[in-house]
Amino acid sequence: MKKIIYGLSNYKMVKDNDYFYIDKTDYIEKIESLNERFLIFLRPRRFGKSLFLSTLQYYYDENSKDEFEAMFADTYIGKNPTPLKNSFRILFFEFSGIEVDGSDMSKTYHDFSKNIQKGVNSYLSSYGYDNKYIDHFSSLTNPKDIIKDFFNIAKDDKIYLLIDEYDHFANAILAYSMDDFLAIVGKGGFVRSFYEVLKSATQTGTLQKMFITGVTPITLDSLSSGFNIASNISAKEEFNLMAGFSQEEVLYSLENTIFEICPNVDKNELLEKIKTWYNGYLFNIEAEDRVYNATLVNYFISQYGYKRCKMPQKMLDVNVASDYKAIMKLFHIGDSEENFKVLNDLILNGEITASLKDRFELGHNFTREDFITLLYAMGFITIKSELFGTEIIFKIPNYVIKILYFNYFAIEIEKRNNLKIDADIKTVVRELALGNIKLFQEQLNTIIKTLSNRDHYGFTEKHFQVITLSLLSFAEFYFIDSQPELNNKYPDILLIRRDEKVPTNYLFELKWLKQKDNYSKAKKEGLEQIEGYKQLDKVKAIPKLRSFLLIGSKDGVEFLEV
Numbered sequence: 400m401k402k403i404i405y406g407l408s409n410y411k412m413v414k415d416n417d418y419f420y421i422d423k424t425d426y427i428e429k430i431e432s433l434n435e436r437f438l439i440f441l442r443p444r445r446f447g448k449s450l451f452l453s454t455l456q457y458y459y460d461e462n463s464k465d466e467f468e469a470m471f472a473d474t475y476i477g478k479n480p481t482p483l484k485n486s487f488r489i490l491f492f493e494f495s496g497i498e499v500d501g502s503d504m505s506k507t508y509h510d511f512s513k514n515i516q517k518g519v520n521s522y523l524s525s526y527g528y529d530n531k532y533i534d535h536f537s538s539l540t541n542p543k544d545i546i547k548d549f550f551n552i553a554k555d556d557k558i559y560l561l562i563d564e565y566d567h568f569a570n571a572i573l574a575y576s577m578d579d580f581l582a583i584v585g586k587g588g589f590v591r592s593f594y595e596v597l598k599s600a601t602q603t604g605t606l607q608k609m610f611i612t613g614v615t616p617i618t619l620d621s622l623s624s625g626f627n628i629a630s631n632i633s634a635k636e637e638f639n640l641m642a643g644f645s646q647e648e649v650l651y652s653l654e655n656t657i658f659e660i661c662p663n664v665d666k667n668e669l670l671e672k673i674k675t676w677y678n679g680y681l682f683n684i685e686a687e688d689r690v691y692n693a694t695l696v697n698y699f700i701s702q703y704g705y706k707r708c709k710m711p712q713k714m715l716d717v718n719v720a721s722d723y724k725a726i727m728k729l730f731h732i733g734d735s736e737e738n739f740k741v742l743n744d745l746i747l748n749g750e751i752t753a754s755l756k757d758r759f760e761l762g763h764n765f766t767r768e769d770f771i772t773l774l775y776a777m778g779f780i781t782i783k784s785e786l787f788g789t790e791i792i793f794k795i796p797n798y799v800i801k802i803l804y805f806n807y808f809a810i811e812i813e814k815r816n817n818l819k820i821d822a823d824i825k826t827v828v829r830e831l832a833l834g835n836i837k838l839f840q841e842q843l844n845t846i847i848k849t850l851s852n853r854d855h856y857g858f859t860e861k862h863f864q865v866i867t868l869s870l871l872s873f874a875e876f877y878f879i880d881s882q883p884e885l886n887n888k889y890p891d892i893l894l895i896r897r898d899e900k901v902p903t904n905y906l907f908e909l910k911w912l913k914q915k916d917n918y919s920k921a922k923k924e925g926l927e928q929i930e931g932y933k934q935l936d937k938v939k940a941i942p943k944l945r946s947f948l949l950i951g952s953k954d955g956v957e958f959l960e961v
Contacts, residue, residue: 403656403701405694406718410457414470416553416741419655421648421693423451424476426457426534426641430610437601437609439565441616441633442714443680443778444722445694446642448612449493450685452563455610459487459559462525470698476676480960487559488526492518497568499577504582508589515542515593521550526556543592553566560597566613573617574728579779581761584621594626601628613880614726636683643680644692656700661708671698676714676784679796681782692778695719695799700839710897717797723803726777730807733765739811745780745795746804747861754789779804802879804871808865814909828874828941832896834903834945836927836958843870844955851953860911862953867909877900890932904944908930912952920951922959929961 401419413420430438442448457463464485471477476484497510520533534554539545569590571581583590609629611619614630632638638712644652650670660667673696680690695715702711730738742866745751753771774780775793777954783794795801812818827838846866851858864881871894880893894905908929910921925948933946934939948959 401630403697403704404450405697405701408453408456410450410453411463411466411470413450416545421473421644421652421654423447423641424454424458424474425479426451426638427455427476428479428481429637430632431483433630434631435632436607437629439611439613439616439619439631439633440638440641440777441631441668442642442682442777443776444614444726444780445719447693448642449563451642452561452610452612453690454864455559456491456561458484459608460489461485461487486557488522488553488556489561489632490518490558490606491561491563492521493563495564495567497572499568499575501572503577504572504579507572507583509540510566511589511593511928512540512542512545515545519545522549522553528552536800542589543596544944546593546596550603550605554603554605556605557602558606560606560610562609564613565611566615566618567827569618569703570726570729574631574726577732577761581621584618586624586625589624590618591622594622596627596902598628610644614778615759615773617759617761617773617776621761634683636685639682639686640688641692641698642693644696645688645690646674646694649678649691649696650702652696657704657708660704666710676798679781679794683784684785684791689828692797692799712898714897715802720803723800724807727803729771729773729777730747732773733763733770738770739815741767741774742804742811743810745793747807749888750783750792750794752786752790752792755791769935789860802872805865805869809869809872812846812850812866814871818846824870825875828871831905832874832876832901832903836947839870840956840958843867843949846870847951848953851951858911858953860909860951863911863949864909867907867949868892890928890938891940892938902943904941906941906944907949908932909951910945912950914953918950922948925950926959926961 401417404413405419407413407418412418431571440448457466458476461776467485468477471480494511494514495767497514498506500506511954516536516539519536523532523536533671536545536548537546562875566587569584580586585591597606597609609628616633619626619629619631653666653670657669659666673691677695677699678691680692682690698716698719699714703709706710710713711906713882730742732738752769753768755775756768756772761774763864765896766912771793772779775782778796779800782795783797799880805911809824824842829905830837831848832838843866847863850862850866859960868881871877871892873892876897877894878897880895881891890906891909892907894907896904906929908925910925912918912921929948930948938944948961950959
């Protein structure tokens, strides 16, 4: 099996080391066909943007001319080269490694300056400039001075600027402080001053083309007229699949990797699992293909293919999980209470309706539609369908994001209600896996009694189910199915072990009793439903299955094993 691209974003290394590669080079031709020279392309984290940016670097760099055949001969663009190939000098900045300390902006300023220095010095070394210039830039500390002096020195060059993760550090600042964010991107701020110089360089002709990647448009929107030259192509139909994988590309990847070395695998079942976990994104309402998170698909293949043809212990890599959890801090922008109501509605109903905002104006009120637009940009919701006019129905894209929501929801419930969720929730779910249900029962009972007795919460059976799922979402050794369709029957929760070492599987059916509801009737109905599920072939095939009816009310939760 070929090596899988995971954690690698250098196109030359991918080709030199014969990694399995999904060809995206036809998009180079599409980009050149646009009547735009300065582009920004936004996608959620870990979507393959950096590898595509590196592809542009080696395709356009005049220094890579002699290696063109070796790197591109077997690609679309190698067979259909454009007139602009290998015709620029590449200035490259990468901003993901900038440190952010919420209490001290000086470290961020220093790291930003160092990143500008690094990009400039790399350029000067690559294109044969005298070392005196490198010494000069090493002595400068102001990012505006660095980039301004650079363009004065390189004024006769033909430059293509590439910026990767342009908003990574800015989003982190925004999560800490709206005021600090506005200070760095507003008039006189060091980020705005940097982009103002870039804008000037486009007007003189030194900076001829530009391609910027990031997650959200908030930073560029906030720069206002300081940088109003970039065209955002993120929502264009023809670029829906420029980052990420289509269903066809995922199947092609599996056929050339897992299916080659694991001939006995159930291909349809495996593809369905990958689809459930990593698919679902749509970046244009007219686009036909839903998009898979490419990095997570590659993670899955690398783990499965090199791990004895078994499902990975973790379906979400810890580095990716930490990325998403860090960006969840943006949920507190603006009115965090109103934002939580949006999340509450989304989790309870599975979808939400709103219009996408054309731009963010953080100096004004941060509205419900601003927050929903932000969730969409970050990949926490995606387009489900068009309602009418500009109204769009959004949904949670896949199981990865749903689990992150449930984790976050449990933590927010604890914080907002002064609850004490067990300090080691993983101990609770580990005991559950071992067949010891007492700790989980006590934890769930405490939370339900507290929340259901608070009138403002408007507690329903749906809340009961979401709270239960939120606690169970910390059990990484289970696949959690919420109301899976089994022969037109829908058990509320199935916990299916990912590893045969896990001794217990679970089926939970949930009933919620309001004060006027009949306990005996609800109990009888629940028990009959479970008995019906247990007669299904798919349920019979689940080994070591324990089934419980959970009857919840303002007085707590009763567990009845069936």
